Amino acid sequence: MTNTAISGKGRQAGKSARPGTFSLLLNNTLATAGLIILIAVCLLALAAPVLPLLNPDVTAPANRLLPVFSTGHLLGTDHLGRDLLSRLIWGTRVSLAVGVSATIIAAVFGSMLGLVAGYAGGRTDTVIMRGIDMVMAFPYILLALAIVAVLGPGLLNALYAIALVNIPFFARNIRGITLGLSRREFVDAARLSGKSPAQILFVEILPNVLPVIVITMSTTVGWMILETAGLSFLGLGAQPPQADLGSMLGEGRKILFTAPHVSIVPGVMIFVLVMAINLLGDGVRDILDPRLRAGSLTRPVARTVVLRNPADVPAPSGDENILDVRRLRTEFQIGGTVYHAVGGVDLALRQGECLGIVGESGSGKSLTAMSIMGLVPTPPGRIAGGAAYLEGEDLFAASDRRIRDLRGGSVAYVFQDPLSTLHPLFTVGNQLEEAIRTHQPLSRARTREKAIELLSLVRIPNPKERLTTYPHELSGGMRQRVCIAMALANDARVLIADEPTTALDVTVQSQILTLMNGLRRERNAAILFITHDFGVVSAICDRIAVMYAGRIVETGKTDDILASPQHPYTAKLIECVPVLGEPERRLDAIDGRPPVVNNLPEGCAFADRCPQAQSLCRTGEIELVAAGADRGVRCLFPMNREPSA
């Protein structure tokens, strides 16, 4: 389900709301500054032939070492009387050209090697990468020196040397990405579409690697300019009388104390240029990085922001409920669009009870569950209204400190993917003990004992030995058991389980369900169980709430709902699931798709897909109407209703 959900998010966040690459760049002040400086320097360098500059190579011994701001020589002259301003601009032109060309050469050859090595794999990969390793084994500048020593000094040779020593850097980066991409399913698909390896590499993979190549180039071009300057400084690059920034610096070195401006002028230029390029490069990297792109550039806070009208906080519905969620509304703001992901949800959970939340992907099941303890990332999420009471305490009004104590204490979560909860670098024992210690001050030995108890509680064989294993050494089912053990570490009153068995095999799933069922009986904990599978619901839930487009459309006892669904959506949802032992049953698909929650239609959100829809369904607000004990339906024309009920 995760993938559909992700694609859903991408689609909704789509073009309209998401700012473009360039405007994101302009948002970053430092990167913009870098960009402006770089453009200015480039324009200056490009314009060198048309600017009214003196000839940079004409010597005038009479005017040696004129200071800055001398008439006719704005930046003074060097030890041979050459105009420093002119040399600076021409020199910058050379340095930029060499740096950029070296980057392009390194990028082309390095990426090519990386692409081939990553895609071909096996022996080809080994040979190429060992070669690269050998190049990398030499200290960087030493290798460049050696190459120039062999080829002879000169600007062009320096360029080759710099390019060559940078090839491994590109090759390694690109190989890693290519390796990942060539295992992706779309590459297999291209192969089955009859594409040749070369076509796959250059038509399918290369476009996906390009952003990484651009990032790598933008972050290395500054270094390459610096390295070229280094070689020229040592006299191995630009040869007299030609000026480049490095050779100017080298010439100024001998007279650093008598005429410091001769070296300071090119030094400042190198600093400004490299700084500008690196600032811009970092900005470019931040923007092309897909993780930063998807969200906003601000870091989410540790708890969801609550922006509700204090005058309109609903009261708890009764005191026998351990968890009582009232009119919960959670929204997302992306750009100028507001998504009403949870649109007024009421839930009540009694002691020892298991309530299932069922619905399609994107119906708001997970967000409802995460809102309770403020786990929805802000930005872009926020709680826009309603209340959640834990044993009478208003969670949305509680202090951050209190929420931290409750999380993993009275209220514990179990997620679909155990690996996202468990840290890969710590042993199971460490993590369990940590979970216990943050909430209870126990001695080391007692904590360990408790950890062992917990592992045997979730029926892990040889709990003592398992304490020292790492999460990756356990099977998926075992990992999920460890997560449940962690959730139970502090005698949770409420366990919120978000599709805890979806990623597991059926035999393991049945073990986990049986385990959770037993635990709630033994410990009298309440479970909020999120799933999309009616079979799983039957096995564990006493009551269910069916969600559609951010609202509960039907709620009631599990058996009642399964036997006689009253909301047309519930009925359809049950009908489209194949049932073991009934192969002849026709699968009745629901046409169409759920509505996008930024622009819900008036009236019933299901109307476009509902076979029973009438014109009345498309107007006004449809309330969740009680229909017998524990039963509620949000529909004007419910089904399966006996006249007496």
Added chain:
Amino acid sequence: MNDGREKTSGEDTLLTISDVERIFGGERRLFGGRAPAVHAVQSLSLSVRKGETLGVVGESGCGKSTLARLVVGLDDPTSGEIVFDGENLTDLARKDGNSLARKVQYVFQDPVASLNPRKTIRTILEAPLKHLTDLDKDGREKRLTELLQAVNLAPEFLERYPHEFSGGQAQRIGIARALAAGPELIVLDEPVSALDVSVQAQVLNLLDGLKKTFGLTYIFISHDLSVVESVCDRVAVMYFGRIAELGPARNVFGTPMHPYTDLLMRSAPAPGRHVLMAEDASAELPDPYNPPAGCAFAARCNRKTGACLDNLPAPDQAPGPDSGHIAACYHPLIEA
């Protein structure tokens, strides 16, 4: 070991897999010795008849996907032979991969990941038409329209990018791509596991319709027993790289013979079923690097005897009461 092969090889058999094995790892190391080897698929024999849907079920890691990749030529068997329509498939793939791709196609589990994020749907669907058929530009255009119609997508979707599609729509595109070159056999590797139940039903119904329209043969891989039961004619239950039970879907699900099939069936949740059979947590899965000598299921089996631990049961150790129903077990739940 070939005795596991069914006696159907004569009549309309489209694909025959004989004694196929796929070992990962195990290559010689630089300093002597061998890398540890995993037998992903072991002495597996199976045949697929023209026009049927053969289901393959089993838990994660049992070798389902490896088998699928072998059949479409994305991977080569370490030993054994796969014959498609009278031709050796491995040779065919080696000689000319495209001629195999014309006859056998694949639908992937993750619909979104199987579409290149930087290509439009048109480019994606045109690729097989360009490389596998000799249609000219107009012919391709016509075929594209037909394909979209077949999978029930609007023509304007052609110019869009994969991320703009929901999982169900993306899977339709994946199916259209598989259909493009007019294959005879389509391997569907968990085609609906990533989809929502309502969308799953849409895709299953679509697959059913396409099969009838184009006279296709399916190999349908899934871990969901109820889905397999509802779409398949015959079923192979895999455990630890081998076939545990094989037979008509009606028989395998109605009267399972192998204890593993029985365990799967009793573990599967179903609406209205309150109690699930739960195995003891200590039940050990066999170590793939160090497979047991006897029946791989023995550690989890409550019917095992000494014989089970010593020798591997043959694929057709237990012939069922109905023809074509076999199980690799010494003590099946029902005897013939």
